[in-house]
Amino acid sequence: MASTINWGIIGLGRIARKFADDLKRVPNARLHAVASTDTSRARAFADEFGATHAYGNYEAMANCPNLDVVYIATPHTLHAAAAMITLNAGIATLVEKPFAMHYGEAIRMVETARRHRAFLMEALWTRFIPGVQFALDQAEQGAVGPIHTVKSDFGFRTAPDPSSRLFNPALGGGSLLDIGIYPTLLALSVFGKPEDEHIQAAATFTPAGVDESCAFSFQYPETGWP
Numbered sequence: 317m318a319s320t321i322n323w324g325i326i327g328l329g330r331i332a333r334k335f336a337d338d339l340k341r342v343p344n345a346r347l348h349a350v351a352s353t354d355t356s357r358a359r360a361f362a363d364e365f366g367a368t369h370a371y372g373n374y375e376a377m378a379n380c381p382n383l384d385v386v387y388i389a390t391p392h393t394l395h396a397a398a399a400m401i402t403l404n405a406g407i408a409t410l411v412e413k414p415f416a417m418h419y420g421e422a423i424r425m426v427e428t429a430r431r432h433r434a435f436l437m438e439a440l441w442t443r444f445i446p447g448v449q450f451a452l453d454q455a456e457q458g459a460v461g462p463i464h465t466v467k468s469d470f471g472f473r474t475a476p477d478p479s480s481r482l483f484n485p486a487l488g489g490g491s492l493l494d495i496g497i498y499p500t501l502l503a504l505s506v507f508g509k510p511e512d513e514h515i516q517a518a519a520t521f522t523p524a525g526v527d528e529s530c531a532f533s534f535q536y537p538e539t540g541w542p
């Protein structure tokens with residue numbers, strides 16, 4: 317791989333803009349190609365952020381020359397399909413959270429990456445936040461003694477727009493897949509995966525049937541009070 321890493325982005329929405337803007341601050345990386353469902357949006361985005369290639373469909377990214385890695389920033393429901401395009405072309409792929417809609421999709425993505433020997437990762441930035449890394453290191457080293465409980469919350473107030481990806485079931489709407497994954501990651505990072513029978517969950521639903529809030533409890537028998 318060349319010393320400058322050529323990035324591509326699939327899906328040019330809100331987080332893609334932030335990613336492209338941040339990429340300007342990374343010394344050995346540049347935005348090389350972008351793909352959108354809309355040709356003019358791809359062109360405008362490429363012009364604004366200095367990408368060489370602009371495609372009006374996602375499939376074209378597979379044949380982009382000199383491309384090292386693609387960041388997938390579509391709504392959740394399209395993560396797997398978009399990843400298949402790049403992985404089948406042997407291109408390293410970074411997939412926005414949540415990685416996939418369900419286990420079946422995730423396994424298919426992992427198997428495809430293995431078959432093509434392509435790098436594949438979920439873009440879960442919490443793992444790389446220095447404060448989180450420090451806290452987890454401290455916990456692992458026993459600096460705070462045995463840990464019995466992790467309590468973690470994430471919420472925000474937003475206008476209930478049924479067409480937005482947050483509320484639209486067709487785009488994977490709902491609190492669990494959007495932000496519930498963050499508290500889950502924290503619990504999993506400290507205690508690992510709980511047994512299925514030790515997971516309890518409750519949610520409130522919008523009229524469209526997406527969870528506007530959810531709460532879950534993981535129990536780990538081995539962390540009981542000594």
Ligand SMILES: NC(=O)c1ccc[n+]([C@@H]2O[C@H](COP(=O)([O-])OP(=O)(O)OC[C@H]3O[C@@H](n4cnc5c(N)ncnc54)[C@H](OP(=O)(O)O)[C@@H]3O)[C@@H](O)[C@H]2O)c1
Pocket residue numbers: 326327328329330331332351352353354357389390391392394412413414439440441481487493494
């Ligand atoms: N890591 C983080 O902190 C973070 C923060 C926000 C979001 N995310 C994740 O990033 C992903 C995108 O979120 P976002 O907030 O950027 O969403 P967004 O603003 O709605 O953008 C999603 C983009 O996907 C493309 N798209 C393709 N088919 C679509 C369809 N049927 N409906 C809507 N968009 C469609 C569109 O771009 P084109 O038409 O140009 O292809 C659209 O602009 C989500 O999976 C979300 O969980 C992560």
